[in-house]
Amino acid sequence: MGGYLLRRLLSVLPTLLGITLVTFLLLEALPGREMALLGGEDRGLPSSGALEEIRRAYHLDEPIGRRYLGWAFRVARWDLGESVLDGRPVGPILFRAALPTLALNLAALLMAFAVSVPLGVSWARRRGTRGERTGSTALLLLYAFPNFAAALLLQQVFAVRLGLLPLQGTGGLLPGAPPLARAGDFLLHLLLPALCLGYGSLAYLTRFTRANLLEAIGREYLLAARARGVGEAVLAWKHAFRNAAIPLLTLVGLLVPALLGGSVLIETIFSWPGLGRLYFYSLSNRDYPVVLGLTTLTALLTLGGSLLADFLYALADPRVAAQEGR
Amino acid sequence: MTPRQSLSRGLFLSCLALLVALLAPLLAAEAPLAARREGSLCFPALRSIPLLGRGLDCPAGATLDWPRIRKSGRGGILLDPPVPFGPGTSDLDSVFMPPSRSHWMGTDSLGRDVAARLIHGFPVALMVGGLATLLALLLGISMGAAAGAGGKWLDLALSRLIDLVACFPTLVLALALVAAAPRPGLWVLVLSIAATRWTGVARFFRGEVLRQRGMAYCEAARAAGAGRPYLLARHILPNALSPILVTAAFSVSSAVLLEAGMSFLGLGVPPPAPSWGSILAEAQRQVVPAWWLILFPSLALFATVLGCTLVAEGYRDSTDPRITRVG
Numbered sequence: 001m002g003g004y005l006l007r008r009l010l011s012v013l014p015t016l017l018g019i020t021l022v023t024f025l026l027l028e029a030l031p032g033r034e035m036a037l038l039g040g041e042d043r044g045l046p047s048s049g050a051l052e053e054i055r056r057a058y059h060l061d062e063p064i065g066r067r068y069l070g071w072a073f074r075v076a077r078w079d080l081g082e083s084v085l086d087g088r089p090v091g092p093i094l095f096r097a098a099l100p101t102l103a104l105n106l107a108a109l110l111m112a113f114a115v116s117v118p119l120g121v122s123w124a125r126r127r128g129t130r131g132e133r134t135g136s137t138a139l140l141l142l143y144a145f146p147n148f149a150a151a152l153l154l155q156q157v158f159a160v161r162l163g164l165l166p167l168q169g170t171g172g173l174l175p176g177a178p179p180l181a182r183a184g185d186f187l188l189h190l191l192l193p194a195l196c197l198g199y200g201s202l203a204y205l206t207r208f209t210r211a212n213l214l215e216a217i218g219r220e221y222l223l224a225a226r227a228r229g230v231g232e233a234v235l236a237w238k239h240a241f242r243n244a245a246i247p248l249l250t251l252v253g254l255l256v257p258a259l260l261g262g263s264v265l266i267e268t269i270f271s272w273p274g275l276g277r278l279y280f281y282s283l284s285n286r287d288y289p290v291v292l293g294l295t296t297l298t299a300l301l302t303l304g305g306s307l308l309a310d311f312l313y314a315l316a317d318p319r320v321a322a323q324e325g326r
Numbered sequence: 327m328t329p330r331q332s333l334s335r336g337l338f339l340s341c342l343a344l345l346v347a348l349l350a351p352l353l354a355a356e357a358p359l360a361a362r363r364e365g366s367l368c369f370p371a372l373r374s375i376p377l378l379g380r381g382l383d384c385p386a387g388a389t390l391d392w393p394r395i396r397k398s399g400r401g402g403i404l405l406d407p408p409v410p411f412g413p414g415t416s417d418l419d420s421v422f423m424p425p426s427r428s429h430w431m432g433t434d435s436l437g438r439d440v441a442a443r444l445i446h447g448f449p450v451a452l453m454v455g456g457l458a459t460l461l462a463l464l465l466g467i468s469m470g471a472a473a474g475a476g477g478k479w480l481d482l483a484l485s486r487l488i489d490l491v492a493c494f495p496t497l498v499l500a501l502a503l504v505a506a507a508p509r510p511g512l513w514v515l516v517l518s519i520a521a522t523r524w525t526g527v528a529r530f531f532r533g534e535v536l537r538q539r540g541m542a543y544c545e546a547a548r549a550a551g552a553g554r555p556y557l558l559a560r561h562i563l564p565n566a567l568s569p570i571l572v573t574a575a576f577s578v579s580s581a582v583l584l585e586a587g588m589s590f591l592g593l594g595v596p597p598p599a600p601s602w603g604s605i606l607a608e609a610q611r612q613v614v615p616a617w618w619l620i621l622f623p624s625l626a627l628f629a630t631v632l633g634c635t636l637v638a639e640g641y642r643d644s645t646d647p648r649i650t651r652v653g
Contacts, residue, residue, distance in 0.1 A: 018490040029506040137327055140639075144632035146583055148590060149624035152606060153617075160615045264497050265587050269610065279498060280591060283505050295498070302493045 008310055012303050019299040020075070020292075024068050027288045075296065081289040083282075090293040093278070098297070100170060101263060101274030107190050108198030116202050117241075117248070120209025124217065125236050139203035148265040151196040155269065158192065165192055168271035193270040197263055208251065212244035219243075251309070329643035336636025343630050347448035351375075354409035354442035357392045362402035371407055393417075411439035413446035413600040425618050432618035434608050443600040444622055450601050451630060454516055455582040459574055461520035462581075466527025467570070471558050473528065474535025485532070488525045496522040500584060504593045515594055519581050527573055534566040568645045575638035579631040586627055602627050 054060075060067075074081065080090035119139075123132045159167040171185045216222070217240050225239050264276035271277070275294060282290035327335070352359065357370035361384060368384035370392070375382075384390065396403060396410065411429075417437035425432045431440035473484035491499070496519075503518035504510070535558065538544055547557055588594035589603025590610070597604065602623035609619035 014486055015489050015493065018486060019493055022490065023502075026502050026506050133327070140635070141632065144579075144628055144635050146586065146624065146627045146631065148587060149606060149620065149627055152609060152620045153624060156615055156617055156620060264495075264501070265590065268591065280501065283501055291502070295494070295502075298495065298498060299493045302495075 004314060005311065008307060012307065015303060016296075016299060017072075020072060020296055021068065023292055023295040024071065025064075027291060028064060071292070075293075080293040080296075083287050083290050085282075085285055085287050090289050093290060094275070094293050094297055097273060097275045097278040100272055101267070101276065103190065104193055104197060104263060104267070104272060104274060107194035111194055112198040112201050112205055116205035117209050119202075120206045121213055121236055121241055123206065124210045124213035124240075125232070127214070136203070136206070139206055142199055143203040147196045147200050148269060150199070151192070151266055151269045154192050154196065165189075168269075170273060189270075193266050193272055197266050205248075205251075209244065209248060212248065213240050216240040216243040246312070327640075329640045331640070332636045333640025333644060336633050336638075336640055339629055339633030340637055343448060343452060343633055346445060347452045350446050350449050353407055354411060354413065354439070354445040355407045356410070356412040356415050357390075358396075358403045358406050358410070360404040362404060367404075409439060409441045409445060411442040413438070413443045414598060415439065415442065422612075422616055424616075431622045432616065434605065434616075434619060435612065440605065440618060440622060443605055444602065444626055446600045447602045447605070447623070447626065450512075450595055450599055451582050451585060451626075454512065454519065454585045454595070455578045455630075457516045458519035458523065458581040458585075459577040461516065462523040462577060463527055463570065463574055465520065466524035467531050467563070469524065469528040470531025471535060471562075474532040475539070475554055475558060481532070484528075488528050488532075491522070492525040492529075494522070496580070496584060497587060500588060501591070501593055504588065510593075510596045512595060512599070515585065515588065519584050522584075523577055523581065526577075527570060530569060530573070531563075531566060535562055538562045538565060568641070572638050572642040572645075575634050575641065579634035579638075582630050582634070583627070586623075 071081070078091060080094070082089050083093060119135065123135065126132050155167065158165040166185075166189045168189075170189050171182060177185075213236070217236075222235060222239055225235055230239070263272075263274060264280055266272070267274045267276040268280055275297070278290065279294050281287075282294065346353065351374045352371055355371040357373065359371045360367065360369055362368075363384040369382040370384050370390070373383040393415065396406070409430075415438060417433070419437065420429070420433055421435060421437045423429050423433040423437075429439050429441065431444060433439055434443070469484055469488070473481045473488075476484075499522045500518045503521060504514055507514040507518070539562070544557060544561060547561055552560070585594055585601065586603035586606070589601040590607045592604075592607060594603050595601040605619055605623040609616055612619070
C-alpha cells in the first residue's frame with residue numbers, strides 16, 4: 001500500500017511540471033503584457049525606450065528557459081511573485097479567493113449529494129415504476145439547462161423581482177454585526193450560486209448511486225440478510241448503500257475540479273470573490289503572475305482530486321494496489 | 327424513456343435546430359421573401375445564397391431600404407419573412423422593448439430584434455459546436471492511434487500530454503487560448519474549444535487500439551498482409567466507432583455550451599455576429615431587468631443541449647448490449 005502511494009505521488013510530478021510549462025508558454029503569447037506592466041490605460045502608446053526599460057525591469061529580456069526555471073524554483077518555495085496590478089503578493093491573493101470558492105463548491109456538492117443519494121437509493125428500490133421514469137426524465141431536463149443561464153434567470157426572479165434573496169456578493173452586513181446574523185447573511189448569499197453550481201450534476205450522481213446500489217442489491221449477502229428478516233429500508237440503506245457508497249466517495253475527488261472550472265461563469269454572475277472570478281479578471285487584465293499561480297493551483301487540485309480518488313479506491317478495494325504493485 | 331424514444335426525440339430536436347440554422351436567412355431577414363419591383367417578381371431575402379442568390383434580387387436591390395419601404399406600406403412587398411428584421415438591424419427608437427406583436431421576443435439595448443438574433447444564433451452555435459467537435463475527434467483519434475500503435479516511448483509521451491491537457495478545466499484552458507491568440511475570430515474560438523476537448527477520445531481510442539491489437543482478427547489481418555495504417559483505419563476504428571459517436575454527440579452539446587459561456591464573458595464570437603451567449607451578456611450588463619434577453623436564449627441553448635444529450639444517451643443505450651438486456 002505504501003509503495004503504491006509513493007509511486008502514484010511520483011507519477012504526478014512530470015504532469016505538474018508540464019502544466020506549469022504549458023501555462024508559462026501560453027502566457028508568453030498573451031499580447032499586451034508590457035502595457036499592463038506600465039499600468040497605463042489612456043496615456044497613448046509608450047515609446048520604445050519605455051518598453052525596453054519595462055522589459056529589463058521585469059527581466060522579460062532574459063531567455064525564456066531561464067525565466068521559467070527561475071519562476072519554478074520560486075514556486076517550489078511557495079513564492080508566487082506579485083500581482084502586476086497592485087503589487088500585492090500572489091500567494092495571499094489566491095488564499096483569500098480560495099476560501100469563498102471552497103465554501104461555494106462544498107455547499108454545491110453537499111446539496112447535490114443530499115438530493116441525489118436518497119433519490120438514487122429510492123429509485124433503485126422502485127426500479128421501473130412510473131415515479132422513477134418521470135423523475136429521471138426531470139433530472140435529465142435539468143441537466144440540459146445551462147447553469148449560467150439558470151443563474152441569470154434565478155437572479156432575475158428571486159433577487160430583482162421578488163427581492164427575497166440578495167443579488168450578488170457574499171454578505172451585506174457591516175463587520176460589527178453579530179456573528180450569527182453575519183453567518184445567516186452569508187448563507188443567504190450562498191444559496192443561489194451553490195444551487196446553480198450543483199444542480200447540473202444531480203442527474204449523473206443519482207444514476208451513479210442507483211447503478212451502484214442495484215449492483216450491490218444483487219449480491220448474496222443481501223439475500224442472506226433478507227432471509228434473516230431484515231426490513232427492506234434497512235436493507236437498502238444499511239447493507240446495500242454502505243457498499244455502494246465507496247465508488248461514490250471516489251467520485252467526489254473527480255468532481256471537485258469540474259466544479260472549480262464551472263465556477264468561472266457562476267462566480268462572475270454572482271460577483272462571488274472566488275478563484276473563478278479572479279481567473280477571468282486577471283486574464284482580462286494580463287495579470288500574469290496571478291494567472292500562473294491560479295493555473296498551478298487548479299492543476300494541483302485536479303491532480304490531488306484524482307490522487308484522492310485513487311487512494312480511496314485502493315483503500316476500499318485492496319486488489320487495486322496489489323495489482324499495480326506487480 | 328426507452329433508448330429508442332430518447333434517440334428519436336433527440337434526433338427530432340437536433341434536426342429542428344439544424345433546420346432553423348439552415349433556414350435562418352429566410353426566417354429572419356430585413357428584406358422580404360418575395361416582392362414585385364418595377365413590374366418583375368424578385369426574391370430579395372435569397373440574396374445571401376451564394377452564386378444563385380444575386381440573380382434573384384430586385385433591380386438595384388442592395389440600395390433599397392426595406393424597413394422604410396415596409397413602413398410606408400408600398401413598394402410591392404408580397405411576402406415577408408416570419409421575423410422581418412435582420413440580426414444586425416438596429417432601431418434606436420425601440421430600445422429594450424418587451425415582447426410585443428412586432429418584436430415577439432423583444433429588443434435589446436440597440437433596438438435589435440431578439441428573435442432575429444436568436445434565429446441567426448443557431449448557425450453560429452451549431453457551426454462552432456460541430457466544427458470544434460469534428461476537429462477534436464480528428465485530433466483525438468490520430469493522437470490515440472499514435473499512442474496506441476506508435477511504440478512504447480511515443481505512447482508514454484502522448485499519454486503524459488493527454489493527462490496534462492485533461493488537468494485544465496475546459497473553460498479555463500479555452501479562455502486562456504482565446505486570450506493568447508493574436509486576434510479574435512470564429513476560427514480561434516473553434517480551435518480553442520477543440521484543443522480542450524480531444525483528450526477523452528484520445529484516451530479511449532488508445533485503449534481500443536491496445537485492446538484490439540491482440541485479438542485474433544487483427545492477427546489474421548496482419549497475416550494476410552495488412553499494414554499498420556490499414557489495420558487502424560479499416561479494422562480497429564470501425565470497431566470502436568459507436569462509443570466515439572456517442573462522445574461526439576455529447577461533445578457537440580458541451581462545445582455549444584462552451585461557446586455560449588465564452589461569448590457571455592466577451593471572449594467568444596466577435597461582437598457583430600449574433601450568439602446566444604452575447605444576448606445573455608447584454609442582459610447581465612443592464613440595470614433594467616430585461617427578462618426576455620435571458621429567457622429566450624436560455625431556451626434555445628436548452629433545446630440544443632437537450633437534443634444532443636438525448637441522441638447521445640439513446641444511441642449509447644441502444645448499442646450497449648448490457649443495458650438492453652437489463653431493460
